[in-house]
Amino acid sequence: MKYKITNYWQGSKTIIEVDELKKEYNGLTAVKGVSFDVGRGEIFGFLGPNGAGKTTTISMLCTLLRPTAGHATVNGFDVARDKLAVRRSIGLVFQDPSLDERLTAVENLRFHAMIYGVPKADRDKRIPVVLELVELEGRQNDLVRTFSGGMKRRLELARGLLHQPKMLFLDEPTLGLDPQTRHHIWEYVHQLKIEEGLSIFLTTHYMDEAENCDRVAIIDHGQLIAMDTPENLKEEIGGEVIMLSTRDNRAAADEIQNKFALKAVEVNGELSLQVADGNHFMPRLIKGLETEVASISLRKPTLEDVFLKLTGRRIRDEKIEGIEQERTRRRQRGGRKV
Amino acid sequence: MRAALMGIYTLWLRDVTRFLRDRPRIISSAAQPLLWLFVLGLGLSTAFVRGGSPQYLRFIYPGIIAMSVLFTSIFSAISIIWDREFGFLKEVLVAPIPRWSVAIGRALGGSTVAVLQGAIILLFAPVVKVSFSVPQLIFAFIVMFMIAFSMTSFGILVAARMQTHEGFQMIMNFLLLPMFFLSGAMFPTNRGLPIWMNALVHIDPLSYGVDALREILVGMGRFSLFLDLGVIILFGTVMLSVGAYYFEKTE
Ligand SMILES: Nc1ncnc2c1ncn2[C@@H]1O[C@H](COP(=O)(O)OP(=O)(O)O)[C@@H](O)[C@H]1O
Ligand SMILES: [Mg+2]
Numbered sequence: 090m091k092y093k094i095t096n097y098w099q100g101s102k103t104i105i106e107v108d109e110l111k112k113e114y115n116g117l118t119a120v121k122g123v124s125f126d127v128g129r130g131e132i133f134g135f136l137g138p139n140g141a142g143k144t145t146t147i148s149m150l151c152t153l154l155r156p157t158a159g160h161a162t163v164n165g166f167d168v169a170r171d172k173l174a175v176r177r178s179i180g181l182v183f184q185d186p187s188l189d190e191r192l193t194a195v196e197n198l199r200f201h202a203m204i205y206g207v208p209k210a211d212r213d214k215r216i217p218v219v220l221e222l223v224e225l226e227g228r229q230n231d232l233v234r235t236f237s238g239g240m241k242r243r244l245e246l247a248r249g250l251l252h253q254p255k256m257l258f259l260d261e262p263t264l265g266l267d268p269q270t271r272h273h274i275w276e277y278v279h280q281l282k283i284e285e286g287l288s289i290f291l292t293t294h295y296m297d298e299a300e301n302c303d304r305v306a307i308i309d310h311g312q313l314i315a316m317d318t319p320e321n322l323k324e325e326i327g328g329e330v331i332m333l334s335t336r337d338n339r340a341a342a343d344e345i346q347n348k349f350a351l352k353a354v355e356v357n358g359e360l361s362l363q364v365a366d367g368n369h370f371m372p373r374l375i376k377g378l379e380t381e382v383a384s385i386s387l388r389k390p391t392l393e394d395v396f397l398k399l400t401g402r403r404i405r406d407e408k409i410e411g412i413e414q415e416r417t418r419r420r421q422r423g424g425r426k427v
Numbered sequence: 428m429r430a431a432l433m434g435i436y437t438l439w440l441r442d443v444t445r446f447l448r449d450r451p452r453i454i455s456s457a458a459q460p461l462l463w464l465f466v467l468g469l470g471l472s473t474a475f476v477r478g479g480s481p482q483y484l485r486f487i488y489p490g491i492i493a494m495s496v497l498f499t500s501i502f503s504a505i506s507i508i509w510d511r512e513f514g515f516l517k518e519v520l521v522a523p524i525p526r527w528s529v530a531i532g533r534a535l536g537g538s539t540v541a542v543l544q545g546a547i548i549l550l551f552a553p554v555v556k557v558s559f560s561v562p563q564l565i566f567a568f569i570v571m572f573m574i575a576f577s578m579t580s581f582g583i584l585v586a587a588r589m590q591t592h593e594g595f596q597m598i599m600n601f602l603l604l605p606m607f608f609l610s611g612a613m614f615p616t617n618r619g620l621p622i623w624m625n626a627l628v629h630i631d632p633l634s635y636g637v638d639a640l641r642e643i644l645v646g647m648g649r650f651s652l653f654l655d656l657g658v659i660i661l662f663g664t665v666m667l668s669v670g671a672y673y674f675e676k677t678e
Contacts, residue, residue: 151521154678173430176523187514191445203437204522206430248518 104129104256104288105150109159112145119145121311122159127256127290132282134302135292136392138404142311143292144184147260150290151181164255177205180254182245184261184292190234194225194244197233198251205252219247222277239270246277250285257281259291263298275301294404296393307396314399319392326390326398329367331374333360334383341380348377356403363394434524435532442503442536446543456502457547460495464488464548464555471613484555486647489640490612492548496575497607497633499544501599503537504582508592520677530583530671537579538572545571557645566643573656574636577663584670587677610637617649632662 105127112120120142127133135143148154150163152172161168164178188197195216202212220226223243233241242262249257259278263271275298281287291302299305299319306316315322333353335341338360342353345362353362364370367387375382396404446453464487472483510516519529549567552558559567582599589595609616609624610633620628628634639655642648648655 153517153521173523173525176521181521183514183517185514185517187518189441189445189510189515190513191448192441196444200437200441201518201522203440204434204519204524206433206523 102129103127104131105133105161105163105290107150107159107161110146110149110156110161111158112142112149112154113157119311120149123306123308123311123313124159125306125313125316127288129288130282130286132278132289132291132301132303134299134305135290135308136294136296136299136305136396136404137292137308138294138402141308143308144260145311146308147181147258147290147292150175151179151258152176178255180249180252180257182242182249182257182259182262184264186241186245188233188241188244188248191232193230193232194220194236195229197244198248201248202251207252215251215253219251222250223247239266242266242270242274246274250281253285255288257287257289259289261292261294263293263295271295271298296391296396296404299392305392307392307399309396309400315395322392322395323390326363326394328363328365328390330388330390330394331362331364331367331371332386332388333362333374334358334385335360335378336381336383341378341382344378344380345374349374354397354401356397361394361397363390363398430524431528434522434528435535438519438529438532439536439539442506442533443539446540453544453547456499456544457495459498460491460548461551463494464491464551467613481556485557485645486615486641487613488552488555488557489644490610490637492545492571492644493574493610493612493633493637493640494607495548496541496545496571497578497603499541500537500575500578501582501603503540504533504579504586505592505595506537507533507583507586508589508595511590512592526675526677527671530580530587530667530674533583534576534579534667534670537582538575541575541579542568542571545575552644559644563643567640570636570639570643570656570659573659573663574633574640577632577636577659577666580663580666580670584666584673587670587673606631606633610634611649612637615649632658635659 103126105125107123107125109122109124110120111118111122123142123146135146137143145154149156150161150168152168152175155169163175166174166178168175189200192200198216198219199212202215207215217226220229223246225240225244225247228236228240233244236244246259246262249259262278263274266274278289278291278301282289293299302319304317305319305322306313307322308314317325333341338355338358342355342360345351345353345360351362351364353360355361371385371387375385393403396402464484468484468487468491472480475483507516510519520526546568549564585598586595589598605627609627609631611628612633616625616628616634635650635655635658638648638650639652639659642652642655
């Protein structure tokens with residue numbers, strides 16, 4: 090497997106430093122020694138399919154899981170030794186829901202502020218601010234039980250920001266949300282970065298979301314396989330992507346390999362290949378192929394193509410599979426582990 | 428230390444807030460002990476005396492209070508497992524407060540709720556012709572709190588080890604009713620029991636709680652009050668320490 094890391098953020102002050110961090114769950118190595126830094130004020134994204142080890146990495150950085158090997162510091166504090174100091178520095182939105190649904194929105198916030206030691210005066214000032222930020226002022230005295238999924242997510246975001254952390258962790262913050270809410274949440278994230286100077290570490294398996302990050306690390310099977318700005322990652326691919334569907338994709342792929350010395354990968358019934366100059370190549374391709382072409386299109390590369398090139402797979406295909414695995418795992422263990 | 432105290436207070440406040448909000452639960456949890464007291468208690472007492480023995484009702488009355496406290500305590504401890512399943516536990520575990528303060532906060536919150544629930548049964552004292560002075564009442568509250576605290580701590584210990592509420596319920600079915608029956612809440616345990624049962628009565632920590640409450644409210648205790656209180660406090664402390672230890676280990 091290719092292992093390529095471009096150290097782009099060198100020179101800037103870092104808020105997270107991770108060195109060969111590793112986690113084993115009895116027998117299974119979920120994170121196989123990852124190293125990276127996150128700069129202050131940076132939006133850093135972990136992109137990878139389900140089961141890649143994103144949540145495990147976040148849990149270690151947040152002191153919820155003890156690393157099997159390697160170390161990491163957050164805001165200068167060691168995550169294994171200085172847990173409370175790390176916890177004071179961070180805000181967190183978990184992948185799974187974590188609100189008390191039998192309390193009202195404002196009670197959830199108040200109790201959070203209390204256990205984070207926010208003084209009462211600040212608490213009374215901050216709560217309306219964060220509620221307004223996520224546009225829940227009108228519902229603050231309603232039980233969380235009555236909220237929609239998107240509202241709960243927004244409330245969790247508000248809660249994560251309440252104690253003014255230096256570093257915000259968002260584990261799949263937009264998972265299962267409608268596009269409008271997703272868009273909204275991204276607006277907040279950018280706003281926070283700019284207005285509060287917050288550093289953000291987030292995970293996602295949505296390619297288009299990863300585009301919003303300053304830097305993206307691609308993780309697969311517990312290993313980082315690339316890390317750079319979205320632009321640079323896409324540039325690596327070079328040129329454009331041709332999507333092609335034919336009568337016999339396997340034959341067509343062989344032909345392309347033989348005649349043009351290009352590698353075409355089949356995903357979801359379509360062949361995809363990366364070329365330098367698509368506009369001129371397309372006519373040559375159609376003329377050269379003996380296999381009948383049903384449709385053909387040209388587009389700019391996305392992070393999906395980067396992932397495809399590095400792994401030979403697509404992220405989203407695995408999503409369904411991954412969720413299935415996750416469900417089975419939960420059922421077997423009969424519940425959710427902390 | 429400040430953070431730990433704030434953590435304890437917050438978790439306590441959360442339990443109490445949730446309790447006071449849930450009126451139907453308060454009523455339904457009060458209904459069961461009252462049913463035991465007035466229906467089962469009255470029914471059983473007619474086996475000895477025609478028309479029912481007031482003495483028997485007085486005898487089981489402290490036992491029924493202990494029952495109410497016991498069941499509410501265990502019910503509160505289950506909510507840790509719900510918190511785990513609904514994810515809220517994670518929010519608490521990642522907060523900048525020591526884990527042991529989480530265990531203590533929950534234990535205090537659960538105990539407070541259990542004492543309040545037990546106090547509802549206290550209101551029925553005149554009906555069973557039990558009367559007591561203010562110092563007696565205060566002492567009764569202290570003992571109720573001790574029982575509640577040790578039982579909630581015991582529940583928290585079990586809950587900290589359990590991943591699902593089914594598992595918790597299974598364990599509790601094995602322990603809860605035997606603990607209640609052997610505690611002497613419903614019948615005297617000081618004479619005529621088979622040896623094995625007598626041994627279990629002495630092992631059951633609730634025996635001492637019921638005994639203390641009975642001594643204070645109606646003056647029919649069998650052990651010394653010092654032994655009673657000593658055992659409850661010791662049991663509670665050990666349970667909470669072990670529970671807090673497991674909490675510390677939770678990943
Ligand atoms: N508590 C656990 N016990 C055992 N295996 C786990 C546990 N949590 C996660 N895993 C496994 O570790 C791998 C990484 O999981 P995770 O970090 O949740 O991935 P992601 O967040 O990228 O979807 C998966 O194979 C998952 O099944
Ligand atoms: Mg995850």
